[in-house]
Amino acid sequence: MIQSMTGYGERTAREKGLAVTASVRSLNSRFLEISSRMPELFYGVEQTVAEMIKKRISRGKVQVTISVDADTKTDMYEVFLDEPLLEKYLSAFSKSKGISGEISAADITSLPDVLALKPKEGLFDRVSRLITESVNAALEATIDMRIAEGRVIEIDLRRRLDDIEKKVKELSNLTELSRKGYLERLRERMAEICEAGVTEERLAQEAAILASKSDPTEEMTRLASHLSQFRETLDSSEPVGSKLRFILQECNRETDTIGAKGDTARVSELVISIKEQLERIREQIQNVE
Template sequence: MTVASMTGFARREGGDAQQTWVWEAKSVNGKGLDVRVRVPSGLDRLEHEVRGRVPKVCARGNVSVSLSVERSERRMQLQVNREMLDQLVRLTRELREEVDAEPPRLDGLLAVRGVLETVEEPEDEAAREAREQAMIADLQGLLDDLAAARLQEGRALNQMAESHLAEIARLTEDARQCAASQPEALRARLRKQVEDLLETRTGLSEDRLAQEAALLASKADVREELDRLDAHVSAARELLADGGAIGRRLDFLCQEFNREANTLCSKAGDVALTGIGLSLKNAVEQLREQVQNIE
């Protein structure tokens, strides 16, 4: 499986002798899958087709699908309005009893407005069914195009995410190699903090002093945070390699990345280590922005 984006666009056109149509689909970021459909009146069956097919190609995102239809010129035929013609014939018979006049001729009756109508030739059920099947085929092609667009965008997101992960890994190693995080520097800082503690708090018991020293040591040691950052980088790379609907899990990892970077900054007792921590936060934010688009 490969990484897919939640953003994409596709368009398909089709038609037959009677109608032309255009399908359009677009998708944007979303927490889950939300499908919105707009089709002309009388084509409710196609809406059901859309709602049934979209989840097969999209796991997440706000997906909008629309269909517009334009009717072509159809053959017309003449039709007699029998009800109106019967009324006219009945009236002429009634009036002939009151008025001495020649009976109306057929061409005269047909010339009365509304008696002769122009209507479209009726379309049989087989033609309508064939058209709907053609529309459904174009719908599937549209969704395949949308999935391909999301995959293409996903490949670009994958590359950018890998780049940001490489930067996070590099900064983590820089922090590990930073002099302020070395055991010698940690011991020297701890010694200084204990000395300050002894000067400001006289009369501390041995147990209390040991507790304070242990607390200071844990606050100064960032190796655990650096190990967790390495583990998160490995986990994120495995997810990208697996592909599929991994966006939510990557978003959770970004939260964990940010938590470790914040802790690193809070523990840093050195300008250089603080600078690395701030750079880490920036790299994590850049990764998060890309992850927000991954399905």
């Protein structure tokens, strides 16, 4: 079972006036790249989030976005009065000849840094738990989407493999039919060599060279083996994108050689068609984990 590298999931975790929403988006990438966005107050959870992702995803660009909301400000913060700083302000006012009268509450709230919102005790731990819960659920949804898209890709890949295997079988049949032409060329070449008065050893060498240049049987056998290995790899439960790309390179190599040895228009047509299917497969597995 293969997985696509593209997916998306979003989930929200709630607890006593707090709500944490996590979205996880994964995109195509050669390596595992993790980035996250969250309120600065909770940056300490970033490493935990990254480790959660590494356990479930091995390749792809993964973007995590976390938002923290509360029913009211008091669910997250408490008002903090910096009394020592206020005393300094009041002392400065009393010493100033240009300021007189009483200092009101409105005056105090306008003084820089005297009043501030401070995270409530235990807030970080509460939100951290909600972040873990929401990210885990969003990650699960993302992987479900990756698996679903992977199934679609796998169906397409197997269909293309079926088509290639049919064409390889036809190439094999054509090779059998073309052996007569090959033997005729061999007889002509041998007649030329015999007229030149060469040794039996040279005759054997020339026959071997001509055979290697004309008969693509070995390449077709290897191509069929690579296609079979490709199918088996699709059944693996491990990430297989890199392995599939390597097998595909070998398929292209063998197909190129078959084309170079082809001596009929039909062989060329089949080789071109196989190359087109291999290219479509290459495009698909770029998005396979």
